[in-house]
Amino acid sequence: MIIYSKAILPDELVDFSKDLWNKIFERKNCFILGGTIASIILLNFINNWLKQKRLFKKLNIPGPSPLPFIGNLHNLVKQGFADHDINIMTKYGRTVGYFEGSTPVVLTTDVRFIKNVMIKDFNYFVNRRIFDSLLVEPLDKFMTILRDEEWKNVRAIITTAFTTGKLKSMFKHIHECVENLEEFLKNLEEKDGILDTKDLFSCFTLDVISSCCFVFFPKLSGFLSKKELVEFFPIKSFRFFEEFINTVIHRRKNKLELRDDFIQNVLEHEENGLEKNTQETKIEYKDEKVNNKWNTPLKKTLTNKEILSQSILFLLAGYETTAQTLSYIAYNLAMNPNYQDKLIQEVDDVLDRHDGKINYESISEMRFMDNVINETLRMFPPAVRLDRVASADYEYNGIKILKDMVWSVPIWALHHDPEIYPEPDIFRPERFDDKEKNLRESVAFLPFGAGPRNCVGMRFALLEIKTLLASVLSKYSFEKCDKTPEKIQIDNSGFARPTCPLIVKVNLSKITFSNFNPQIFNTTDLAYNPTDTISQATFDASCQLENSFYPQSFKSTMISNNNEDMFCLKSANSDTDYTNLFRGLSTFELDRLNSITGVKAEIVGLEDQPNQMNEKTYTDLSDLVLEQQNIKSDIQDKNLKYPVQVNPILTNSNILNQQVLLINDNSMSSESSYATSSGFSSMENFNKPKAEIKRLGTNKNTPSQSGVTEKPKRGRKPTPLNQDPNVKLTKKQLLMKNSEKPVVCFGNKVVEKNTDEYTKRRESNNEAVKKCRQKLLEKQKEREDRMKKLQDENKVLTNTVDKLSQELNVLKNIIIQMSPDKKLPAQITNMYMEVEHFK
Numbered sequence: 069m070i071i072y073s074k075a076i077l078p079d080e081l082v083d084f085s086k087d088l089w090n091k092i093f094e095r096k097n098c099f100i101l102g103g104t105i106a107s108i109i110l111l112n113f114i115n116n117w118l119k120q121k122r123l124f125k126k127l128n129i130p131g132p133s134p135l136p137f138i139g140n141l142h143n144l145v146k147q148g149f150a151d152h153d154i155n156i157m158t159k160y161g162r163t164v165g166y167f168e169g170s171t172p173v174v175l176t177t178d179v180r181f182i183k184n185v186m187i188k189d190f191n192y193f194v195n196r197r198i199f200d201s202l203l204v205e206p207l208d209k210f211m212t213i214l215r216d217e218e219w220k221n222v223r224a225i226i227t228t229a230f231t232t233g234k235l236k237s238m239f240k241h242i243h244e245c246v247e248n249l250e251e252f253l254k255n256l257e258e259k260d261g262i263l264d265t266k267d268l269f270s271c272f273t274l275d276v277i278s279s280c281c282f283v284f285f286p287k288l289s290g291f292l293s294k295k296e297l298v299e300f301f302p303i304k305s306f307r308f309f310e311e312f313i314n315t316v317i318h319r320r321k322n323k324l325e326l327r328d329d330f331i332q333n334v335l336e337h338e339e340n341g342l343e344k345n346t347q348e349t350k351i352e353y354k355d356e357k358v359n360n361k362w363n364t365p366l367k368k369t370l371t372n373k374e375i376l377s378q379s380i381l382f383l384l385a386g387y388e389t390t391a392q393t394l395s396y397i398a399y400n401l402a403m404n405p406n407y408q409d410k411l412i413q414e415v416d417d418v419l420d421r422h423d424g425k426i427n428y429e430s431i432s433e434m435r436f437m438d439n440v441i442n443e444t445l446r447m448f449p450p451a452v453r454l455d456r457v458a459s460a461d462y463e464y465n466g467i468k469i470l471k472d473m474v475w476s477v478p479i480w481a482l483h484h485d486p487e488i489y490p491e492p493d494i495f496r497p498e499r500f501d502d503k504e505k506n507l508r509e510s511v512a513f514l515p516f517g518a519g520p521r522n523c524v525g526m527r528f529a530l531l532e533i534k535t536l537l538a539s540v541l542s543k544y545s546f547e548k549c550d551k552t553p554e555k556i557q558i559d560n561s562g563f564a565r566p567t568c569p570l571i572v573k574v575n576l577s578k579i580t581f582s583n584f585n586p587q588i589f590n591t592t593d594l595a596y597n598p599t600d601t602i603s604q605a606t607f608d609a610s611c612q613l614e615n616s617f618y619p620q621s622f623k624s625t626m627i628s629n630n631n632e633d634m635f636c637l638k639s640a641n642s643d644t645d646y647t648n649l650f651r652g653l654s655t656f657e658l659d660r661l662n663s664i665t666g667v668k669a670e671i672v673g674l675e676d677q678p679n680q681m682n683e684k685t686y687t688d689l690s691d692l693v694l695e696q697q698n699i700k701s702d703i704q705d706k707n708l709k710y711p712v713q714v715n716p717i718l719t720n721s722n723i724l725n726q727q728v729l730l731i732n733d734n735s736m737s738s739e740s741s742y743a744t745s746s747g748f749s750s751m752e753n754f755n756k757p758k759a760e761i762k763r764l765g766t767n768k769n770t771p772s773q774s775g776v777t778e779k780p781k782r783g784r785k786p787t788p789l790n791q792d793p794n795v796k797l798t799k800k801q802l803l804m805k806n807s808e809k810p811v812v813c814f815g816n817k818v819v820e821k822n823t824d825e826y827t828k829r830r831e832s833n834n835e836a837v838k839k840c841r842q843k844l845l846e847k848q849k850e851r852e853d854r855m856k857k858l859q860d861e862n863k864v865l866t867n868t869v870d871k872l873s874q875e876l877n878v879l880k881n882i883i884i885q886m887s888p889d890k891k892l893p894a895q896i897t898n899m900y901m902e903v904e905h906f907k
């Protein structure tokens with residue numbers, strides 16, 4: 069064709085046609101090439117997909133069929149880790165294979181398989197899965213993602229910072245942070261004790277971890293949030309910590325400061341050398357196949373960069389996990405008051421044995437607390453999954469795991485497996501009693517992982533949780549409130565975060581409930597000094613009152629017994645004799661009674677002057693105290709047998725709570741005077757000394773509870789002993805019961821009457837009451853002053869408004885005069901109406 073064209077066409081035309089043909093030919097080539105590549109990719113992709121589909125069959129692992137590109141990710145995204153794992157295990161069995169994109173993952177809840185991989189054959193599974201996004205400074209040196217030799221070195225050194233001795237030395241920092249918490253709790257008074265648990269516990273855990281890592285930084289959480297650094301530690305906060313920690317390391321290395329904390333421990337390790345390593349730091353690797361490269365000796369030191377990375381890691385790993393666990397514990401206790409009672413009882417008993425001291429030793433004795441924590445971690449493990457990567461081909465029971473394959477334990481699914489934990493959604497701490505626990509494999513409970521790569525901060529976290537719980541529960545308790553969610557759902561983050569805030573109410577009544585709960589009392593113990601207005605005993609009485617029965621309506625009478633200085637409230641309900649039920653109840657308890665039962669108890673005149681009702685409402689405890697003192701002098705002056713006195717219920721429970729707090733700040737507790745239900749049948753009995761009477765409760769002699777609605781229990785309330793024959797009397801209760809001499813209970817102490825200690829404690833109580841009274845009067849005065857100031861300001865404002873409105877009237881008239889239709893324009897009318905409305 070070219071020859072032909074040469075003969076008949078001009079040269080330019082021939083060149084042009086040549087070009088055209090070449091171009092067409094080139095493009096054709098491109099198409100062919102492109103098509104070939106696409107076919108190869110497609111074939112490769114189909115091949116891979118078919119391989120994927122066949123992979124788990126080959127390895128003898130059941131599982132769902134993967135989709136091209138995404139594998140089975142769509143299910144994971146749609147359902148979230150927790151539900152996905154439960155669903156997939158229910159459908160395919162205890163060991164399942166599935167694909168996250170093109171990555172094959174083996175999931176298992178087979179406890180034997182778990183034990184083999186994580187403990188016995190750990191050397192095949194040393195490393196975790198690493199995502200590329202984590203390979204930036206300082207994240208790339210986090211112990212969680214270090215591999216093989218490098219991990220082994222860092223772990224061996226870090227472990228030395230968490231030995232028992234080191235934990236004991238760090239305890240004081242934890243305790244310091246617990247004390248700081250008190251302030252936060254005090255602020256809760258304004259919110260009626262309503263607490264978003266995350267607020268409280270995340271501040272606490274951040275302060276603890278920073279304090280134990282590098283420096284005591286009270287309110288670090290507040291500081292960071294002000295500087296906008298807390299948002300899941302963005303890179304700018306890493307920089308902040310980098311500079312900060314580097315300074316700390318420099319100061320420590322140059323001996324400019326010394327402190328019992330993590331950084332100090334790591335640096336000391338460096339100085340002391342490896343010979344001081346404890347048994348705990350030794351990690352043994354037996355298998356030669358994967359072990360030879362590890363025979364080099366351990367490194368002695370960590371670089372500054374490594375220390376920095378671990379410090380930041382600790383903040384991340386120890387902050388949210390622990391705070392979240394504490395939130396769930398508070399939630400579980402609020403929802404299960406019977407278990408909370410049991411725990412409070414344990415805390416009180418143990419602290420009693422340790423002179424009220426919260427320390428490493430006393431906390432280690434709180435075994436039921438361990439159960440509560442474990443059961444919470446079972447129900448809500450902060451890490452929903454953990455994983456390992458196989459470093460060589462591995463086989464267990466006919467199941468094959470290939471080198472580099474991800475092997476994972478769905479912790480949430482494991483902890484909610486009904487075959488291992490029947491009724492898994494129910495909070496039942498007894499599951500962790502030795503008897504039940506020994507029936508399970510240890511790896512059936514994995515909140516902190518297992519084996520040599522388990523959570524290095526586990527003991528630290530548990531110590532922190534226990535210290536906080538012991539401290540809070542020795543004074544307060546958690547309660548359910550309107551905002552407490554009935555059921556908890558977790559989000560899809562993989563960290564078991566609740567979808568709604570865990571809000572509970574903190575019972576701020578700081579009066580400590582003594583375990584004094586004897587079956588039998590001496591009447592002399594009922595002697596109740598009126599100056600000890602709110603006493604331990606009366607509080608106990610109201611607790612018991614809640615525990616037993618309530619009259620649907622009653623009037624109670626307060627009498628004073630001349631000889632005994634005894635105050636008593638008597639029910640005026642003629643059908644049932646509640647005479648002794650209200651003995652020793654202060655107005656505080658009556659107020660509580662009112663809030664619980666809706667029954668407004670009154671204290672009215674006595675039989676001999678039945679109509680003399682002199683009702684009065686107190687808003688301040690100090691008024692009541694003074695009033696009662698007057699009664700006492702009245703009794704003495706007039707030698708009245710039954711003085712007429714009226715002490716109706718205090719109306720402002722908030723004020724009362726504050727007052728109760730004040731009293732207890734002075735460690736006030738008073739003699740025990742107990743309400744009784746069946747010991748006395750008539751008033752005359754009050755004069756009988758040492759009559760044996762039964763405690764208020766639900767024993768056989770107690771009137772029936774019919775017609776009484778069960779009220780939610782309060783934290784500090786005891787389980788009535790005579791309701792449960794299995795409950796053993798505590799040491800103190802036995803002491804009280806068996807004592808031949810009259811004894812009284814001051815808070816947690818049993819003291820013999822008329823001894824020096826008795827006199828001293830009574831005096832200190834009275835002193836405390838006086839102080840409290842003084843403080844209350846001061847507060848009252850402050851309130852009055854503030855009120856007066858407000859009233860004055862109000863007056864000035866009213867005058868100004870009056871003046872302005874007069875001026876406005878004048879203006880209005882002028883405008884009307886000036887307007888052609890002698891009317892106010894609509895705009896001004898509106899303005900005028902607004903001002904009138906404001907007036």
Ligand code: HEM
Pocket residue numbers: 211212213223381382385386387389390393449450451454455514515516517518519520521522523524525526528529
């Ligand atoms: C309730 C609190 C905590 C929970 C539930 C928790 C849970 C876990 C879990 C499940 C693992 C993975 C274990 C495995 O793969 O076998 C882990 C690892 C780790 N945790 Fe914790 N943790 C908590 C508190 C802490 C604290 C307070 C610290 C630091 C002070 C910490 C530091 C670490 C570190 C460094 C690792 C990686 C260990 C390694 O790779 O060798 N954790 N944690």
